[in-house]
Amino acid sequence: MEDVLFQNVSKQYDQHNEYALKDFTLQVNNGELIVIVGPSGSGKSTLLELICGFEDLTQGDILIEGQSIKDKLPKDRNVAMVFQNYALLPHLNVYDNIAFGMRIRKESKEKTKEKVEWAAELLELTPYLKVKPKKLSGGQRQRVALARAMVREPKLFLMDEPLSNLDAKLRDTMVQEIKALHDTLGVTMLYVTHDQVEAMTIADRIVILNEGSIQQVGIPKEVYQNP
Ligand code: ADP
Numbered sequence: 001m002e003d004v005l006f007q008n009v010s011k012q013y014d015q016h017n018e019y020a021l022k023d024f025t026l027q028v029n030n031g032e033l034i035v036i037v038g039p040s041g042s043g044k045s046t047l048l049e050l051i052c053g054f055e056d057l058t059q060g061d062i063l064i065e066g067q068s069i070k071d072k073l074p075k076d077r078n079v080a081m082v083f084q085n086y087a088l089l090p091h092l093n094v095y096d097n098i099a100f101g102m103r104i105r106k107e108s109k110e111k112t113k114e115k116v117e118w119a120a121e122l123l124e125l126t127p128y129l130k131v132k133p134k135k136l137s138g139g140q141r142q143r144v145a146l147a148r149a150m151v152r153e154p155k156l157f158l159m160d161e162p163l164s165n166l167d168a169k170l171r172d173t174m175v176q177e178i179k180a181l182h183d184t185l186g187v188t189m190l191y192v193t194h195d196q197v198e199a200m201t202i203a204d205r206i207v208i209l210n211e212g213s214i215q216q217v218g219i220p221k222e223v224y225q226n227p
């Protein structure tokens with residue numbers, strides 16, 4: 001079953017400029033992990049920003065479970081985004097950082113506690129719940145950002161170069177963890193990176209973007225064996 005459908009999606013930030021994204025068409029299956037690779041400026045971030053509503057489409061449509069995102073407010077789209085800079089709140093401890101979005105949505109205290117503890121356990125953060133972000137390592141901070149996205153139980157996970165601030169060794173570990181997390185949760189994921197090895201490691205399918213257009217789509221072996 002298809003989960004996300006991009007229909008000729010185009011984005012032009014300014015009438016006088018080039019298209020940041022041009023005629024992007026792709027069908028994403030339920031539970032699939034799609035990695036989007038491409039050079040800087042190829043439109044990767046734009047694609048994610050359109051889905052979560054930071055930007056409006058110029059042309060085309062995006063359907064999530066058959067429904068156009070144009071008919072849903074960003075907060076009702078059931079998508080969660082994880083950024084490369086984590087965007088944690090420095091004055092809040094790990095527990096409160098993870099719980100932040102649930103509190104804004106006025107979830108019950110019991111449900112919040114249950115979900116925060118569940119996510120913390122899965123990401124090995126239980127010992128750090130009372131700690132402030134500045135005491136954590138880069139990998140732990142990234143896990144907090146993942147946990148905060150997870151507790152929203154999103155249907156669709158968006159990750160914009162989530163590991164680019166980590167050193168190479170930690171990146172290898174975290175790539176495996178994100179893959180395991182994806183398999184455990186069974187969510188659909190769109191994962192942006194410019195790292196080919198990262199893409200090869202976790203992707204079900206890879207989309208190569210260039211100047212706003214799809215250059216190639218396929219399973220990792222196809223994409224990197226027939227460039
Ligand atoms: P990537 O994430 O692959 O680096 P982006 O989606 O950030 O690419 O950018 C694609 C194109 O859109 C680039 O030419 C970039 O300069 C342009 N762009 C991105 N954001 C904006 C913006 N807010 N206003 C104008 N142009 C933008």
Ligand code: ADP
Pocket residue numbers: 093095096109113117129130
């Ligand atoms: P309140 O809304 O009264 O502040 P909460 O249930 O939100 O109560 O929890 C209060 C604080 O207790 C949280 O901000 C968090 O820092 C801490 N806390 C709650 N559960 C745990 C836990 N399992 N481990 C560590 N700290 C916790």
